[in-house]
Amino acid sequence: MTFFETAAGELLVGGVPLRRLAERVGQTPFYAYDRALLAARVAAVRAALPQGMGLHYAMKANPMPALVGFMRPLVDGLDVASAGEMAVALDAGADPQHISFAGPGKRDAELRQAVAAGVLLNLESPREVALLADASGALGVPARVAVRVNPDFELRGAGMRMGGGAKPFGVDAEQVPALLKAIGAAGLQFEGFHLYPGSQNLKGELMAQGLRQSYELLLRLGADAPAPVQQINLGGGWGIPYFPGEQPLDLAPVTDALADIQARMGRAMPQARAVLELGRYLVGEAGVYVARVLDRKLSRGQVFLVTDGGMHHHLAASGNFGQVIRRNYPLAIGNRMGAADTESASVVGPLCTPLDVLGERTALARAEPGDLVVVFQSGAYGPSASPQGFLGHPPCAEVLV
Amino acid sequence: MTFFETAAGELLVGGVPLRRLAERVGQTPFYAYDRALLAARVAAVRAALPQGMGLHYAMKANPMPALVGFMRPLVDGLDVASAGEMAVALDAGADPQHISFAGPGKRDAELRQAVAAGVLLNLESPREVALLADASGALGVPARVAVRVNPDFELRGAGMRMGGGAKPFGVDAEQVPALLKAIGAAGLQFEGFHLYPGSQNLKGELMAQGLRQSYELLLRLGADAPAPVQQINLGGGWGIPYFPGEQPLDLAPVTDALADIQARMGRAMPQARAVLELGRYLVGEAGVYVARVLDRKLSRGQVFLVTDGGMHHHLAASGNFGQVIRRNYPLAIGNRMGAADTESASVVGPLCTPLDVLGERTALARAEPGDLVVVFQSGAYGPSASPQGFLGHPPCAEVLV
Numbered sequence: 001m002t003f004f005e006t007a008a009g010e011l012l013v014g015g016v017p018l019r020r021l022a023e024r025v026g027q028t029p030f031y032a033y034d035r036a037l038l039a040a041r042v043a044a045v046r047a048a049l050p051q052g053m054g055l056h057y058a059m060k061a062n063p064m065p066a067l068v069g070f071m072r073p074l075v076d077g078l079d080v081a082s083a084g085e086m087a088v089a090l091d092a093g094a095d096p097q098h099i100s101f102a103g104p105g106k107r108d109a110e111l112r113q114a115v116a117a118g119v120l121l122n123l124e125s126p127r128e129v130a131l132l133a134d135a136s137g138a139l140g141v142p143a144r145v146a147v148r149v150n151p152d153f154e155l156r157g158a159g160m161r162m163g164g165g166a167k168p169f170g171v172d173a174e175q176v177p178a179l180l181k182a183i184g185a186a187g188l189q190f191e192g193f194h195l196y197p198g199s200q201n202l203k204g205e206l207m208a209q210g211l212r213q214s215y216e217l218l219l220r221l222g223a224d225a226p227a228p229v230q231q232i233n234l235g236g237g238w239g240i241p242y243f244p245g246e247q248p249l250d251l252a253p254v255t256d257a258l259a260d261i262q263a264r265m266g267r268a269m270p271q272a273r274a275v276l277e278l279g280r281y282l283v284g285e286a287g288v289y290v291a292r293v294l295d296r297k298l299s300r301g302q303v304f305l306v307t308d309g310g311m312h313h314h315l316a317a318s319g320n321f322g323q324v325i326r327r328n329y330p331l332a333i334g335n336r337m338g339a340a341d342t343e344s345a346s347v348v349g350p351l352c353t354p355l356d357v358l359g360e361r362t363a364l365a366r367a368e369p370g371d372l373v374v375v376f377q378s379g380a381y382g383p384s385a386s387p388q389g390f391l392g393h394p395p396c397a398e399v400l401v
Numbered sequence: 402m403t404f405f406e407t408a409a410g411e412l413l414v415g416g417v418p419l420r421r422l423a424e425r426v427g428q429t430p431f432y433a434y435d436r437a438l439l440a441a442r443v444a445a446v447r448a449a450l451p452q453g454m455g456l457h458y459a460m461k462a463n464p465m466p467a468l469v470g471f472m473r474p475l476v477d478g479l480d481v482a483s484a485g486e487m488a489v490a491l492d493a494g495a496d497p498q499h500i501s502f503a504g505p506g507k508r509d510a511e512l513r514q515a516v517a518a519g520v521l522l523n524l525e526s527p528r529e530v531a532l533l534a535d536a537s538g539a540l541g542v543p544a545r546v547a548v549r550v551n552p553d554f555e556l557r558g559a560g561m562r563m564g565g566g567a568k569p570f571g572v573d574a575e576q577v578p579a580l581l582k583a584i585g586a587a588g589l590q591f592e593g594f595h596l597y598p599g600s601q602n603l604k605g606e607l608m609a610q611g612l613r614q615s616y617e618l619l620l621r622l623g624a625d626a627p628a629p630v631q632q633i634n635l636g637g638g639w640g641i642p643y644f645p646g647e648q649p650l651d652l653a654p655v656t657d658a659l660a661d662i663q664a665r666m667g668r669a670m671p672q673a674r675a676v677l678e679l680g681r682y683l684v685g686e687a688g689v690y691v692a693r694v695l696d697r698k699l700s701r702g703q704v705f706l707v708t709d710g711g712m713h714h715h716l717a718a719s720g721n722f723g724q725v726i727r728r729n730y731p732l733a734i735g736n737r738m739g740a741a742d743t744e745s746a747s748v749v750g751p752l753c754t755p756l757d758v759l760g761e762r763t764a765l766a767r768a769e770p771g772d773l774v775v776v777f778q779s780g781a782y783g784p785s786a787s788p789q790g791f792l793g794h795p796p797c798a799e800v801l802v
Contacts (some may be wrong), residue, residue, distance in 0.1 A: 297569060
């Protein structure tokens with residue numbers, strides 16, 4: 001379940017042996033992201049997408065500025081979820097024309113910042129129309145808007161659903177015609193639609209079905225648009241496997257559906273471009289979290305490897321980020337890859353709480369203090385999604401290799 | 402389930418009406434902690450404890466410097482979980498003699514810092530003995546140590562157990578005699594024992610039983626101590642009610658047990674003092690989290706109040722801090738207390754994730770944009786235990802009133 005190579009029993013990140021990388025970083029714990037794996041994943045997605053379909057990077061998955069800067073020229077645009085992320089995207093050199101901003105609760109000031117920046121705003125509420133009209137008037141810049149739609153059907157297969165039924169995200173499909181009228185009346189610059197089905201979807205067939213239904217819905221809604229549709233953002237939510245038994249997403253049905261949509265759009269809306277926004281799928285498997293073993297403790301027959309890292313840096317691996325049941329992320333002792341001498345050990349962090357677990361009774365090379373524990377599948381929703389200040393421990397480092 | 406008063410339909414924090422407090426803070430979201438409630442809780446605990454028993458504040462529950470500074474003169478000592486917390490405790494003016502430092506994975510540098518500061522270290526592993534002997538030698542200051550014991554019986558009633566069975570916390574009772582010998586041989590300054598049963602315990606009878614067993618165990622272990630026992634830290638873990646159906650902790654059996662222990666200690670170890678370390682119980686009910694309603698959305702019959710605050714500031718209220726099933730913290734519209742016009746609404750934050758929920762279909766005064774949502778029982782494990790950087794939104798403020 002890992003794309004990282006090893007040499008002489010040591011994990012390589014960006015070609016650098018892990019212990020040397022730790023010395024270069026100058027501290028543990030740290031996250032390391034592998035440029036070659038990031039580029040390879042983008043290239044693989046590009047190759048699978050139909051010609052002409054756009055690929056955006058959803059920064060929320062990993063907003064490290066250096067990583068965003070690396071991804072920016074590889075993709076066609078960046079999706080941001082706050083004015084904070086927007087600032088990182090702009091600093092990374094992204095063209096505002098190709099930045100889109102979504103979020104169910106944009107503050108008034110954020111809406112104005114977005115208009116000033118010239119990015120595309122995914123409207124999620126009638127509230128935003130009047131605020132944007134004011135900002136447009138005050139700034140003399142028409143607000144660029146798309147409508148985020150909450151579909152009138154269930155989207156299945158996602159680990160976390162974000163469309164269908166009653167939702168805080170987007171505008172219910174049946175309310176969209178009235179919103180489109182209001183957008184036209186307010187003189188906002190309408191550019192298209194956005195529909196985000198949910199995240200961490202590993203079921204290709206169900207995702208394909210949702211994409212086809214989404215296209216149908218957006219085509220229908222487009223009839224009421226105050227201006228020609230230029231962009232349809234079909235969202236993302238492509239999952240990656242984390243746990244034993246999970247299979248990688250089967251892309252074939254998804255790319256079939258996308259090819260079909262692309263062909264039909266070419267006929268129905270020749271002026272419009274379809275784009276996907278992917279976050280976790282592009283970066284999640286290209287990153288590791290690395291912590292050092294501080295202590296090896298034996299308590300009543302169970303081995304505990306106590307590390308200097310834990311839930312304060314990697315909340316998701318501790319099982320406290322939306323998971324109902326805690327399961328182990330893939331783990332290894334990064335300087336003892338392929339070791340013959342293995343054992344069952346629990347990996348815990350330095351915090352005074354039983355929540356601070358990175359691995360529970362999992363098979364690992366026999367480790368000693370000083371060894372490096374690696375948590376794979378850690379390129380997305382890592383440090384930015386973790387309570388770094390918890391218990392006053394130092395923050396982790398991040399490095400792009 | 403709240404200790405806060407209201408006046409003219411508005412919540413008071415430290416006597417200040419909530420809307421005025423929000424103006425004083427200058428932003429939403431914010432946490433506000435009420436000095437009078439903090440002091441009243443400490444006084445109530447003092448009154449319930451037997452004469453002479455020590456009361457420590459476990460800073461991990463809320464390490465806001467101003468709050469630690471307020472608590473410091475009210476209690477007999479501070480418990481810290483990292484060198485970072487130790488620095489806050491020292492800055493607050495705590496006497497190092499009355500600071501104790503626990504943690505299953507203390508870094509080498511932290512151990513040395515603690516020796517330099519002169520605080521009491523709760524040893525959790527044989528590993529720490531040699532490191533502390535080195536630090537003591539280098540600094541010319543004997544390390545003050547207590548032994549944190551993992552008991553040889555099950556401790557029941559805690560929401561999260563931290564003693565009994567195989568645990569990363571403390572040293573198994575059966576390994577303690579050897580550790581005590583090593584402490585004596587290394588010339589460390591032995592001062593006593595620490596036993597922490599677990600956190601968020603609402604079952605007084607079970608807690609009392611655990612306290613009695615703990616005392617018996619520590620008395621027995623004290624026979625092998627290299628120096629007279631001066632302090633027995635019986636831990637804490639006193640819970641507070643969060644959810645419908647939860648009852649406040651019944652203190653009577655607990656204080657009975659403590660009185661008994663205190664009397665017996667007076668005979669068996671007249672030189673020793675028993676102390677309790679409480680975190681959540683002292684501060685949890687004295688704090689609120691306040692967010693402003695940005696939008697009122699209706700999606701397929703369900704009302705969503707979209708606020709400028711959410712899981713990035715208050716992870717526990719979103720149900721992602723050790724909870725298996727998400728339940729609503731007590732909530733109110735703080736500027737419409739006791740309003741007759743109520744409805745069922747969901748309270749969500751600004752983040753693009755379905756995890757960002759503060760209240761799900763809960764009965765609230767009918768709210769409009771600009772109103773202030775209050776999450777009660779938020780004085781412990783708030784901002785420091787939340788992923789403040791998530792999605793690039795601004796951090797919350799904190800204020801002591």
